[in-house]
Amino acid sequence: MTATSNANGKINLLGLTQPKMEAFFESLGEKRFRAGQVMKWIHHLGVDNFDDMTNVGKALREKLAAVAEIRPPEVVSEDISKDGTRKWVVRVASGSCVETVYIPQNGRGTLCVSSQAGCALDCSFCSTGKQGFNSDLTVAEIIGQVWIANKSFGSIPAKTDRAITNVVMMGMGEPLLNFDNVLDAMLLMMDDLGYGISKRKVTLSTSGVVPMIEKLGELTDVALALSLHAPNNALRNQLVPLNKKYPLEVLLPACNRYMAGLGEKRVLTIEYTMLKDVNDQPEHAEEMIELLRETPCKINLIPFNPFPHSGYERPSNNSIRRFQDMLHKAGYNVTVRTTRGEDIDAACGQLVGQVMDRTRRSERYIALRQLPVDGVPTATQPSNADR
């Protein structure tokens, strides 16, 4: 099995970027223009059967069927929230399940896509992190989430009337730790033969893998979001343990360089999950104001969405408003993310899928949270030893 072939040895055309698709057709002794024809069938029209490709001759269709296939991840479930949010659980080749969420809002349709089954980074407030880590998703498994969502709305012949207008790599996993596959998938999202989404509307969200931010800037110009969550190193070390490796004084300049490299008036998005009495106090807002002075950005405050045994609570609306006002008065563009899809567990930070955990973190987490303290079961933070 190669990077692009499935267990049956067939190449999965769903995951091939345009240059790779052209190279594939050349390797078959066929003309390069076939790549465009087949990509339109796959991505625009949601076709997964060569026999349906009516402008491809029968002989070539048979040739393709012998060596290739179009295989999206298997859809385990699709739920639709009363607010229009949709959530898909899909099973990937490793056996784990990951989640994809579609959020319609204010004329936009944003698809939140997963990049890994589980996550190795163990952010203390994140339900995905508690599942441990299983595998990187392949290009086909990443773009397949877009394919599935897109197909559920019908085909996309018209650019003007698309259900999915934005994609955020903000689902399960740290996208920069699955760099090559995420990059190819994002190229397909932006390619007119793929999903034709503008580079401004494809956002990669990272917890701060600094060397990969540098590399990303050399290869693409998608929008960047930083999962900040804390205004100082001491607190961020607790919430986002990766901070111990790439602290704020290294991380923010790397983000600034990436944004400067885009050469346009585009700003970094700062994601800040608000945790009651942990990072929601006025002193934290003051620290944020100082910390981000040199970073052109917009700030997205995300009230914590509780999940069982998280150990954290959502702040009151008053403290969220107070925090927002302080940043706003200091000149920052600040929004508070509305919780969507709560009734189908699709809200931010609630994605859990079903990860075949290779790290044994989920096992330890379950054991730890059951340890009684003064006779009361408690939510204890899991060990970071396996990072």
Ligand code: SF4
């Ligand atoms: S917040 Fe993101 S990087 Fe952190 S554990 Fe969750 S999925 Fe991983």
